[in-house]
Amino acid sequence: MAVAVKPQTIEISADPMVPVPYRVLRVRRETPDTFTLELEALTSAFGHPSPVQTGEGSGVRAFAPGQFNMLYLFGVGEVPISISGDPAQPEVLVHTVRAVGAVTRAICALKRDEIVGVRGPFGSAWPVAEAVGNDIVIVAGGVGLAPLRPAIYHLLNHRHEYGRVALLYGARTPKDMLYKRELSEWRGRFDIQVEVTVDAARPDEWRGNVGVVTTLISRANFDPFHTTALVCGPEVMMRFTILELQKRELRDDQIYISMERNMKCAIGFCGHCQYGPNFVCKDGPVFRFDKVRELFGKREI
Amino acid sequence: MSDEQFIIEGTDFQKLLDALRQQGYTTVGPTVRDGAIVYDEIASVKDLPIGWTDEQDGGRYRLQKRNDQALFGYVVGPHSWKKFLHPPVLSLWKARKNGKSFEILPNRNDSPRYAFIGVRSCELHAIFIQDRVFTNGKFIDPHYQARRQKVFIVAVNCVQAGGTCFCVSMKTGPKATLGFDLALTEIIDGQKHYFVVEVGTEKGAEIIQRVPAKPAQPNDIQIAEERIARAAQQMGRHLDTTDIKNLLYRNLEHPRWDEVATRCLNCANCTMVCPTCFCTTVEDVTDLTGTEAERVRKWDSCFTMDFSYIHGGSVRASAKSRYRQWLTHKLASWIDQFGTSGCVGCGRCITWCPVAIDITEEVRAIRESEQVSKKGE
Known part of the structure; x- marks a missing residue:
């Protein structure tokens, strides 16, 4: 042959x-x-x-x-x-x-x-290039901070390219917080606003904010017309975060979320991660919210 | 390719199989086993389902004796050609522990060169659809590609429709129009039994030279066309595909899903018999010593709970959501993903559903409910 x-x-x-x-x-x-x-x-x-x-x-x-x-x-x-x-x-x-x-x-x-x-x-990436010139608001829940950390590094490495940067992080308890040392380092910087909250804590272990992460959104400083929001956490947390961001007049095409689904291959063959017409493994995990809005509000898609 | 068509006598069919086997092909085709016509290796014309036909309806499949000796006088059975191109169980690689590390020994892809005997037009379209899934995107499945490139396709035009067929609705049949090496139309007319043969490729032309074949007369070709047209008119089912993507996207929340879920057993039969369903899972296993590991890929189904499991539970916990995922993927989101419907109208999912759920009926129910509500406005 x-x-x-x-x-x-x-x-x-x-x-x-x-x-x-x-x-x-x-x-x-x-x-x-x-x-x-x-x-x-x-x-x-x-x-x-x-x-x-x-x-x-x-x-x-x-x-x-x-x-x-x-x-x-x-x-x-x-x-x-x-x-x-x-x-x-x-x-x-x-x-x-x-x-x-x-x-x-x-x-x-x-x-x-x-x-x-x-x-x-x-998979897809956070829109760090598209967001140049904008204010950035990052909202992370629990281990959802992990996929956002490379974006935070990028923003800090290229700090002069962006406007204001706010990081809002919520964990279940003080014990469940990731990257504590880095969080305090970032908090010490004058060019990034870091707000942290926990869902529950004993008074002897925590003196900071208590409450869900959405309560921090009103504190973030950003210009709603020139802002990109990066959101990652459990779906219910992302749902309420989006509602709060919408109240702060962000449009759906300014909001990016990262989705989680079962994956066996990561290359679009196994079919497990389907989310409507999307394969989360190759069309996601990061989606601009307006692209998945119709699916996001429905159960068991 | 020349438009010339040929005639092979029914008594010479064995010579076609012989010619393919002499060229190094493993001939696979229909054969009767366990009361059904399945696809397996065939060496002789005697392995074919001579004189058998299949009677099909929702949840029903029976073999019946024909009153002639037709080789391809049935429609489609529970198997499809995907079992050869996209095997149900496939070792992807093996790994061996090597000190602290391990080395990977990939699967060599030494699959046979298959000649598929008796591929229906709907099944050809199913193969084109899986081509798009596995070989047309950012990533290529090397296992599928290796098998697919080597395959020789002998299509058979349908001269009768099955009770659950709707290929005319899906524009996938009954006549094979592209993608074959040879396409046959089987004609039985009194004592005469012969095949009208259309040549699709150079490879097909080479094989036909090795088989006793004479040029077809216009009359033969006309008889073949008439028989195929008759199959188109006999179609057992119909599916209106007008704007079907948006119809289903609009109706992701519809009481019909609850209704069908009360009947659906979530048995996954429809996904196993479907010639386009491609989902798989992987299993990583070791031997008892823990020094050899293997990754095995297996067909999976969106009807299982494990399919959508992530930490915290299955995304699609209800039977309703799993049926909805299957039907809307097949008929709607597939179009967004691969630029084509995922359904070829072969009717297998209807025939092999133990409770006779009918995809054409489910779509019709949703469509008609919209028309009723529009009238009511």
């Missing part, structure tokens, strides 16, 4: 379902059930020429804020996890994982030098 047989190496990189091994550099406990892992490509296993090369087929891949990877633990399984590191430093892959199932529990139990498989990055 006229079709030449391709060498095996091309077959490997051409199959988007094959993970690439990464080594755990560091594991940091964020909360009792949430851990942040730093990973580094272990490219030698596939004979890739240089570990610092970026792009398709190489061990290190540039990512955009808001994108996610599929993390595979040998023999246990694979889960979609958003990237929570700095997009300017793609050579260290950072993932914050909450232990809620078999695979995430095993990932949270990983130790330095152990190996995890990575596929990605996948």
Whole structure:
């Protein structure tokens, strides 16, 4: 036959379902059930020429804020996890994982030098380029702060390109707050407004705001006509956040949300993440709200 | 391609199979098993469902003896060709522990070169639809692509319609018009039994040269066209597709979904028999020593609770939402995703539904309710 047989190496990189091994550099406990892992490509296993090369087929891949990877633990399984590191430093892959199932529990139990498989990055990104010149309001609930952190890094790295930046963060209790040290650092800066609240706390452990994250929205400083809002958290939290942002006269096309759905492939083949006409894995996870408004108000879509 | 058509005598059909097998193809086609016509490897014309037909209606499928020796005198059974191009169970890769790391051994894609014998026009369209799903986007499924590129397609035009067919509504049949290597129309006329053969590709022309075939006369071609036209007129069901995407998007909240959910068993039969349903899950497993791991891809169904499970529960917990997802995906959101309907009108989901839920009837009920409410305004 006229079709030449391709060498095996091309077959490997051409199959988007094959993970690439990464080594755990560091594991940091964020909360009792949430851990942040730093990973580094272990490219030698596939004979890739240089570990610092970026792009398709190489061990290190540039990512955009808001994108996610599929993390595979040998023999246990694979889960979609958003990237929570700095997009300017793609050579260290950072993932914050909450232990809620078999695979995430095993990932949270990983130790330095152990190996995890990575596929990605996948999905749409926060509109950090489109938002240049605007005020930015970021609303995060619980572990929803993790997929927003790359956007925060980007905004702070390019601070002069944006107007006012407000970060509003709500956690269930003070113990459930992610990135506490960074939050206090950001709070200490004069060029970002950081407001934090918890749903419930004992007086001896917390002196800050108590209440749901939507109560912070009235405090954020922004010009509604020139603002981009980035929202991530549980769907019910996003629903009420959008209502509050609409009250502050933001239009639906100024609001971006990040959706969560079951995913088995991340490349639009398995069908699990369908959300109306969208595949959350490739059309999302970040959606401009006006594009999904009709679906968002309906149950069990 | 030349427009020339050929005649192969019924008694020479074995020679077509032989020619394909000599060219290295694994011939797969219809055969009778467990009271149904299924697709499996066939070596001989004797493996074909000679003299059988299928009687179909909602929730009903029976084989009946014909009063002739037709090879393709049935419509479609529970299988579709997706089981060869998009296998129900497929090992994606294996991995071996290698010190602290592991190495991945990808699947070699050494699938056979299949020759599909007896592909109906609706099934050809189903293959085109899965082509769009797996090979037309940002990502390519290498397993599907490897199988698909090698396949040889012998289509068979339908000269009778089944009780649940509605390909005319979906504009997918009954005549195969593109995408085949050879297309046959089986003619039985008294003692005469022959096939009118249309050649679709160079590959098809090469095979026809290896089979005793004579040029078809205009009369033969006309008889074939008449029989196909008769099948179109016999169509058992009809589905009005006018503005169907917006019709369904407008009616995501409609009492009809509650009604159908009281009957739907969530058994997933419709998704398994559907020739376009493509959803899968993956299972990661290890051997007992923990040194070898494997990822296996399996057909999955949007009718299961696990399908939409995320931490906290299933997104589609109710039977109603799962049926709605299946029907609106098939007929509406598929159009947004892939530029085509996901339905080819083969009627399998109606025939193989244990409680005879009928996709054409469900759409009609929603459409008519709108017309009633408009009149009432």
